Amino acid sequence: MSDYLDGNALAGPLSEVFSIDITAALGKCGGCGAVRALAQAHLYVDAPAKILRCPSCGGVLLRLDERGGRLILDLSGFAHLTIQVG
Amino acid sequence: MSGMWRVADVVGVHEETTTARTIRLRLPEPVRFLAGQHVDVRLTAPDGYQAVRSYSVAGATPPDSLEITVDELPDGEVSPYLVRDLAVGDQLEVRGPVGGWFVWRPEETSPVQLVGGGSGVVPLMAMVRAHAMAGHPAPFRLLYSVRAPESVFFRSELETLARDDTFDVTYVYTRRAPDGEPVGRLDAATLAANVLNSGSDPAVYVCGATGFVEAVSGWLVELGHSPDRIKTERYGGVGGAS
Numbered sequence: 035m036s037d038y039l040d041g042n043a044l045a046g047p048l049s050e051v052f053s054i055d056i057t058a059a060l061g062k063c064g065g066c067g068a069v070r071a072l073a074q075a076h077l078y079v080d081a082p083a084k085i086l087r088c089p090s091c092g093g094v095l096l097r098l099d100e101r102g103g104r105l106i107l108d109l110s111g112f113a114h115l116t117i118q119v120g
Numbered sequence: 121m122s123g124m125w126r127v128a129d130v131v132g133v134h135e136e137t138t139t140a141r142t143i144r145l146r147l148p149e150p151v152r153f154l155a156g157q158h159v160d161v162r163l164t165a166p167d168g169y170q171a172v173r174s175y176s177v178a179g180a181t182p183p184d185s186l187e188i189t190v191d192e193l194p195d196g197e198v199s200p201y202l203v204r205d206l207a208v209g210d211q212l213e214v215r216g217p218v219g220g221w222f223v224w225r226p227e228e229t230s231p232v233q234l235v236g237g238g239s240g241v242v243p244l245m246a247m248v249r250a251h252a253m254a255g256h257p258a259p260f261r262l263l264y265s266v267r268a269p270e271s272v273f274f275r276s277e278l279e280t281l282a283r284d285d286t287f288d289v290t291y292v293y294t295r296r297a298p299d300g301e302p303v304g305r306l307d308a309a310t311l312a313a314n315v316l317n318s319g320s321d322p323a324v325y326v327c328g329a330t331g332f333v334e335a336v337s338g339w340l341v342e343l344g345h346s347p348d349r350i351k352t353e354r355y356g357g358v359g360g361a362s
């Protein structure tokens with residue numbers, strides 16, 4: 035059984051960047067078009083960077099590299115995010 | 121990048137089982153908390169090496185205190201320290217509570233089915249406490265998969281809360297059971313017999329080790345629960361082993 039977490043577990047690191055919780059936002063996969071909350075995608079933390087993958091097609095949605103006081107956030111796997119505001 | 125980290129004081133520790141303990145933390149500012157959220161805990165070694173792990177919040181006491189319950193993974197990097205060495209008066213760096221998905225809000229009206237494996241019961245306990253605190257009328261059910269009777273977290277409080285008509289708890293013992301009760305891993309049939317029927321369209325929360333969550337959420341879908349109604353929190357290969 036592969037050892038991934040849910041996107042939920044990104045809530046802490048992403049709170050460094052976004053002022054509202056972004057794990058409940060809906061993300062559309064740029065690869066296959068599936069729409070899900072970030073919290074529902076699969077998070078792999080064993081690599082040096084944290085990688086969020088689409089449960090439908092396995093494509094990389096997000097890459098988060100936190101190192102030496104710097105954070106590199108690659109969101110290019112999403113076609114777009116829909117965020118509940120207000 | 122340390123903006124969100126705050127130094128919390130350890131103000132209480134309480135042995136939950138022989139391998140797990142509840143740690144009460146006091147934060148420097150008021151805490152806003154939704155049942156189901158977690159905090160990240162960061163430890164820094166004298167040489168500067170840092171380790172970060174996530175822990176579900178078991179409950180919060182306004183304005184500024186919260187509790188986490190940590191199960192020891194014997195060879196783990198962080199959990200043995202938290203369970204064995206950390207003492208009242210020590211400090212921990214904490215980020216959160218965070219998370220807006222795996223949460224239960226008292227505004228929600230539907231029945232709720234909780235399924236927890238091992239330490240995966242922790243965020244579910246926060247939901248059970250919030251439900252009781254609110255005097256909420258929706259039916260709440262907890263299915264708790266646990267190794268043995270002495271491995272149960274929060275047992276006396278669960279028994280007390282289960283006297284209320286709106287809350288019920290069922291234990292599944294995977295290694296050793298009290299006399300007369302069955303022993304064995306949770307399977308599809310046991311799950312089916314002990315969760316709210318999909319006809320009542322319950323909100324379902326599943327938490328525990330990744331393999332446990334994987335199996336349970338698959339069975340729930342086979343039982344007719346809509347994937348949209350099932351929220352999961354995977355702890356990894358080890359955190360919630362049961």
Ligand SMILES: Cc1cc2nc3c(=O)[nH]c(=O)nc-3n(C[C@H](O)[C@H](O)[C@H](O)COP(=O)(O)OP(=O)(O)OC[C@H]3O[C@@H](n4cnc5c(N)ncnc54)[C@H](O)[C@@H]3O)c2cc1C
Pocket residue numbers: 037039042043079158172173174175176177188189190191192193195196197198199200239242243353354355356357358359360
């Ligand atoms: C959202 C969430 C909530 C959790 N809540 C609880 C809880 O309430 N109670 C509880 O007992 N446990 C909880 N866990 C599990 C907990 O976070 C730890 O995995 C567990 O305590 C074991 O940590 P360890 O350092 O002792 O073990 P280790 O073996 O050292 O690590 C265990 C796991 O941590 C992950 N890990 C290892 N190195 C890194 C790294 N560098 N960066 C990020 N991750 C790494 C790996 O997935 C590994 O399998 C939760 C996990 C998550 C994701």
Ligand SMILES: [Zn+2]
Pocket residue numbers: 063064065066067068088089090091092093
């Ligand atoms: Zn996809």
